[in-house]
Amino acid sequence: MTKDLVSLLKQSYDSVPYESHPFPQTAPEHLHALAFLFGLDAPDPATARVLEIGCSAGENIFPYAARNPQAQVVGIDLSDVQINHGKARLNEIGLANVRLQAVNIEEIGKAEQPYDYIICHGVFSWVPTSVQQAILRVCSENLSESGIAYISYNTYPGWKTKEIIRDAMLLRGAERVTPEEKLSYAMGMVDFLQQVSLDNSVLRKVLDENADHIRQGKASYLLHEFLEPCNQPMYFKDFMALAGEYGLGYLAEAEPNTMFLSNYASSIAEPLSKEVTHQEQLEQYLDFVRNRAFRQTLLVHKSQQAKIRYALDAERLQKFYVAGVFFDHQITSDTRQPKTYTDWRGGEVIPGSALEYAFMEALSKVYPATLNVDQLTAALIASGQLSTGQDARALALAFLETYVIRGHVRIRTHVASQMATVNAEAEADPATVKWQWHSGVIRHGNGWATSPWHEMVALSPLAMVLAKLLETPVSFEQLKTATSVALEKGEISLLQDGKPSHLTKDSKGPASTHYLQAALESMLRTYQRHGVLAAINASNSANEHNV
Structure with missing residues (x-):
C-alpha cells in the first residue's frame, strides 16, 4: 500500500510541480543564528554541508549556495520532473556547489560525510507514515554532531477543522481524472457548502474562516495541500515522541517569537508559567491556546539538548548582528503622541520612549544591513x-x-x-552612483529575485527590462537611456498620475524628463532597500558600504 501511495505522490508532483522558491525561515544562516540564540554553536553556514529533502526544483537552496560558495549543497526530490527543472536552472545560473538527485527518501542510507543542516519543508505531513519515519531516520543518521534539522508539518488542533474542508473537497474532487478537474470539482464543493451550511453551525464557521484563503490559493498549493492522498497532521507532542525514537530532540521554532510567554497576555502567561515545567510542554499548551495549524520545528541530536538555554544570555546577544526596518510613519523623537509602526514582517511596534525611537531609527537607516551592539549603543548616545x-x-x-x-x-x-547598507550618496541622489545586482542575488525568470535575507522580492516590468544591464556596474544615465528605449518599443509602460504614460522619443520638455528620472530613481531606491540592488561608489567597490 505504501508503494502505491508513493507512486501516486510521484505522479502528482510530476504532473503538477510544486512552486519552487526560497523560504526565509529555512536559510541555514537563520537556523545557525537561532541555535546560537538558545546556547548552541552550530556549524558555520559559510562552509556547511546542507541537504534539502523534497527540494522541488531547488530554488530554496540555490540562493544559499550562491551566497556561500564554500558550502556544499544537495537537494533530493521524488519527482524526476521537478529535479530536471532544477538541473536546467543550475545550468543557467552556473552554481558548482549544488547537486540535485531524484530519489525516494526511503532509499537513502548513511552518507559518507554528515550534513550540518537538513531542511525538509512542506513534505512531512504529506507523505505516508513509512516516509515520515524515513525522514527522521535520515536526519538522525546523517546530521552532524552539532547540526540542525528543520522540519515543517501540519499540526493539531488547528488542522482539526481544516480536515472538514479537505474531506469535503476530496469527496467531490478526488476521483476526477485531471488535476484541473479535481480542483474545479473540489472548489465547487466549497462554494456549495458555504451557500447551504446552517447558520451558526461548526461547518459554516470553518468555511467562513478558511474559504477565502482557499479561493486565493494557487492551484499547485491547493492540489497538494487539500487533494493529495496523504495529509497527516499530528500534535506537537506526538511529533516529538516520534522524533525521540530516532534520537532527535527539540531545539526551537523557526519563528521563535511564538515560544516566549512574555509575548502573550497575562491571562495566558501567568497560569502557564505555574503549570508547565519545560519548553516542550509549554509548546503543546500554546498550540491549544493559539489553535495552531502549522509548525516549523528545529531538531538536534539529544546529546545537544543539555546545552540549550531558553532564557536569553546577554553575552550571546551582544555578539549578534541585527537588522530591522519600521514603516508607515516618519520616525521622530517626538513622544508627545504615541505612534504605531510596522516591522519587517508586519508586526505592530509602539515605541515607548525617545531612546527606543533612536534604536528603531538607527536600524531603519541602514536596512537591509545589520548593526551590532556597539553601533546601536553609539546611535543611542x-x-x-x-x-x-x-x-x-x-x-x-x-x-x-x-x-x-x-x-x-x-x-x-x-x-x-x-x-x-543603504548608500547615503545614492539615497540623496541615485544619479551620482553606479548600480548592479548584489553579489549572490539569484533572479528568477518569473519576475522575482531573492534578497540576501533569503526572501523573494517581486521585480517590476522596468526592473526586468534592465536586468541584463545590471549584471555589471552601470551608470544612472545608461539605465535612463535603456528605459527610454524600452518605452519607445512599448516593452514597458510607466504609470503617470495613475495612467500608463505615453512617453516616446518625441516626448520632450522638463516634465517628461523629470517624470522618467523620478520613476527610475524610485525603482532603484526600492530595490536597494530590499537588498537586491547595490549602489556602487566611484571606486566600484560595493563592499566599502557594508556595515
Whole structure:
C-alpha cells in the first residue's frame, strides 16, 4: 500500500510541480543564528554541508549556495520532473556547489560525510507514515554532531477543522481524472457548502474562516495541500515522541517569537508559567491556546539538548548582528503622541520612549544591513536622549532582547558581505552612483529575485527590462537611456498620475524628463532597500558600504 501511495505522490508532483522558491525561515544562516540564540554553536553556514529533502526544483537552496560558495549543497526530490527543472536552472545560473538527485527518501542510507543542516519543508505531513519515519531516520543518521534539522508539518488542533474542508473537497474532487478537474470539482464543493451550511453551525464557521484563503490559493498549493492522498497532521507532542525514537530532540521554532510567554497576555502567561515545567510542554499548551495549524520545528541530536538555554544570555546577544526596518510613519523623537509602526514582517511596534525611537531609527537607516551592539549603543548616545547616569550599552542590549523576543528584528551571527547598507550618496541622489545586482542575488525568470535575507522580492516590468544591464556596474544615465528605449518599443509602460504614460522619443520638455528620472530613481531606491540592488561608489567597490 505504501508503494502505491508513493507512486501516486510521484505522479502528482510530476504532473503538477510544486512552486519552487526560497523560504526565509529555512536559510541555514537563520537556523545557525537561532541555535546560537538558545546556547548552541552550530556549524558555520559559510562552509556547511546542507541537504534539502523534497527540494522541488531547488530554488530554496540555490540562493544559499550562491551566497556561500564554500558550502556544499544537495537537494533530493521524488519527482524526476521537478529535479530536471532544477538541473536546467543550475545550468543557467552556473552554481558548482549544488547537486540535485531524484530519489525516494526511503532509499537513502548513511552518507559518507554528515550534513550540518537538513531542511525538509512542506513534505512531512504529506507523505505516508513509512516516509515520515524515513525522514527522521535520515536526519538522525546523517546530521552532524552539532547540526540542525528543520522540519515543517501540519499540526493539531488547528488542522482539526481544516480536515472538514479537505474531506469535503476530496469527496467531490478526488476521483476526477485531471488535476484541473479535481480542483474545479473540489472548489465547487466549497462554494456549495458555504451557500447551504446552517447558520451558526461548526461547518459554516470553518468555511467562513478558511474559504477565502482557499479561493486565493494557487492551484499547485491547493492540489497538494487539500487533494493529495496523504495529509497527516499530528500534535506537537506526538511529533516529538516520534522524533525521540530516532534520537532527535527539540531545539526551537523557526519563528521563535511564538515560544516566549512574555509575548502573550497575562491571562495566558501567568497560569502557564505555574503549570508547565519545560519548553516542550509549554509548546503543546500554546498550540491549544493559539489553535495552531502549522509548525516549523528545529531538531538536534539529544546529546545537544543539555546545552540549550531558553532564557536569553546577554553575552550571546551582544555578539549578534541585527537588522530591522519600521514603516508607515516618519520616525521622530517626538513622544508627545504615541505612534504605531510596522516591522519587517508586519508586526505592530509602539515605541515607548525617545531612546527606543533612536534604536528603531538607527536600524531603519541602514536596512537591509545589520548593526551590532556597539553601533546601536553609539546611535543611542548620538540621539542626545540619554539622561545622566543611563548606561547606553545596557539600554541597547535591553532593546535588542525585547525586539528579538517579539520578532521585530532579524538576526545573524556575522556580517554577510551581501548585507550592504543603504548608500547615503545614492539615497540623496541615485544619479551620482553606479548600480548592479548584489553579489549572490539569484533572479528568477518569473519576475522575482531573492534578497540576501533569503526572501523573494517581486521585480517590476522596468526592473526586468534592465536586468541584463545590471549584471555589471552601470551608470544612472545608461539605465535612463535603456528605459527610454524600452518605452519607445512599448516593452514597458510607466504609470503617470495613475495612467500608463505615453512617453516616446518625441516626448520632450522638463516634465517628461523629470517624470522618467523620478520613476527610475524610485525603482532603484526600492530595490536597494530590499537588498537586491547595490549602489556602487566611484571606486566600484560595493563592499566599502557594508556595515
